[in-house]
Amino acid sequence: ISEATGSDRVIDFPALRAAGCPFDPPPDYRQESCPGPVVRARLWDGSLCTLVTGYEHVRSLLGDRRLSADVRAPGFPLLSRSRHELLGRSTVSFIRLDDAEHVRQRRMLMGGFIARRVEEMRPRIRQVVDETLDVFVEEGGPADLVAGFAVPVASRVIFELLGLPYEDHGFLLEHSRVMSRLDPDLDVLEAAIAALTEYLTDLAAHKRRSPDESVLGRLATREDVAAEELASMGRLLLTAGHWTTVDMTALGVLALLRHPVQADLLRADGDLAAGAVEELLRYLSILQIGVPRAALEDIDIDGTVIRAGEGVMLMLSTANRDAGMFPNGDRLDLTRDTRHHLAFSFGPHQCLGQALARAELQIALPTLLRRLPGLRLATPFEELRFQEDMVYGVDRLPVAW
Ligand code: HEM
Numbered sequence: 001i002s003e004a005t006g007s008d009r010v011i012d013f014p015a016l017r018a019a020g021c022p023f024d025p026p027p028d029y030r031q032e033s034c035p036g037p038v039v040r041a042r043l044w045d046g047s048l049c050t051l052v053t054g055y056e057h058v059r060s061l062l063g064d065r066r067l068s069a070d071v072r073a074p075g076f077p078l079l080s081r082s083r084h085e086l087l088g089r090s091t092v093s094f095i096r097l098d099d100a101e102h103v104r105q106r107r108m109l110m111g112g113f114i115a116r117r118v119e120e121m122r123p124r125i126r127q128v129v130d131e132t133l134d135v136f137v138e139e140g141g142p143a144d145l146v147a148g149f150a151v152p153v154a155s156r157v158i159f160e161l162l163g164l165p166y167e168d169h170g171f172l173l174e175h176s177r178v179m180s181r182l183d184p185d186l187d188v189l190e191a192a193i194a195a196l197t198e199y200l201t202d203l204a205a206h207k208r209r210s211p212d213e214s215v216l217g218r219l220a221t222r223e224d225v226a227a228e229e230l231a232s233m234g235r236l237l238l239t240a241g242h243w244t245t246v247d248m249t250a251l252g253v254l255a256l257l258r259h260p261v262q263a264d265l266l267r268a269d270g271d272l273a274a275g276a277v278e279e280l281l282r283y284l285s286i287l288q289i290g291v292p293r294a295a296l297e298d299i300d301i302d303g304t305v306i307r308a309g310e311g312v313m314l315m316l317s318t319a320n321r322d323a324g325m326f327p328n329g330d331r332l333d334l335t336r337d338t339r340h341h342l343a344f345s346f347g348p349h350q351c352l353g354q355a356l357a358r359a360e361l362q363i364a365l366p367t368l369l370r371r372l373p374g375l376r377l378a379t380p381f382e383e384l385r386f387q388e389d390m391v392y393g394v395d396r397l398p399v400a401w
Pocket of ligand 1: 237244343
């Protein structure tokens with residue numbers, strides 16, 4: 001809601017998308033509604049922060065050491081009451097740490113996620129996608145594509161990579177779902193963290209006795225990883241690695257169903273899969289709240305100064321629609337060159353699981369389109385409910401074929 005016009009305008013954050021345009025970022029984040037390189041925003045507690053929305057600025061600030069990713073830095077934008085109250089009550093995961101603390105933990109995981117490891121997993125991902133589709137088709141439509149396809153594919157793959165027993169998926173997904181929310185009840189959030197911590201600590205003890213080659217298996221046998229640190233990494237990987245892929249799969253299918261000519265291109269040409277997935281990642285930019293940072297020094301952005309100690313949100317969604325970088329950026333075009341999109345962020349915190357997410361989407365989306373050529377929505381588009389949360393998605397996607 002605007003308070004003033006022109007450059008004095010302050011919007012409420014997070015803003016809502018426009019009715020009828022569920023794939024587009026909220027109009028309030030757009031530069032045309034607020035001239036200048038930044039948008040001023042008010043958070044839930046009345047504090048102000050600055051949204052950076054254009055491609056060039058977002059990309060350069062994602063790698064700028066004058067901005068801190070440390071959630072404890074003065075002015076760091078805490079986006080909800082429960083996230084604010086949680087501060088100091090739970091171990092900070094490395095996505096919200098800087099420099100040495102961040103790099104130490106990130107490095108421990110690099111080996112488990114490097115492109116080669118994911119390339120080795122491709123045949124297994126293909127098998128998981130095929131088997132999941134067999135069951136989905138056999139059970140018959142109309143059916144919910146989120147529960148019947150997106151969730152089982154993403155969870156089977158991440159569970160195998162991390163070394164989590166699939167029989168515990170109900171428990172693990174319930175609690176990681178809470179952790180993925182922007183503003184769950186503090187009690188529920190703390191209970192989810194405690195349950196996952198206890199589970200992962202027990203699992204690590206078990207893996208120390210019978211080591212395996214999974215990500216958590218290898219972490220468990222390292223002398224330099226404290227139990228609390230292992231649990232914190234496990235919680236982050238499960239949350240960041242599962243629900244993002246689910247949302248991207250379901251929204252990717254929905255975007256293709258709404259753009260049938262594009263879907264036909266993908267169905268007809270297997271070589272288009274890699275580029276198509278990049279374009280869908282750009283177009284949907286599901287981390288809709290953006291990347292939070294705190295300014296450690298004054299930063300001048302084309303004459304607008306962000307002061308040290310102020311909160312900044314680097315808006316991946318608008319950066320990825322910037323017409324200067326992606327002409328006609330509001331159009332989904334699976335054939336465009338979209339390599340430099342920012343959907344996985346950029347710089348020291350860029351997504352650690354991007355190779356895995358790409359592999360899953362590159363296999364899941366074309367396979368689904370080819371095996372179910374008559375795939376269509378089983379409910380009017382206008383009745384779909386979108387989650388306006390940390391990550392954008394649909395809770396249910398009823399389809400028929
Ligand atoms: C970080 C997006 C899938 C693990 C990030 C960030 C983004 C992102 C934008 C940076 C966030 C920030 O700095 O605040 C996505 C999207 C995905 C996806 C769009 C799916 C389409 C995955 C998967 C995994 C994963 C499958 C794990 C297997 C991580 C981790 C980080 C991260 C561990 C933190 C990296 C660090 O701070 O150094 N992701 N992600 N993500 N992602 Fe992903």
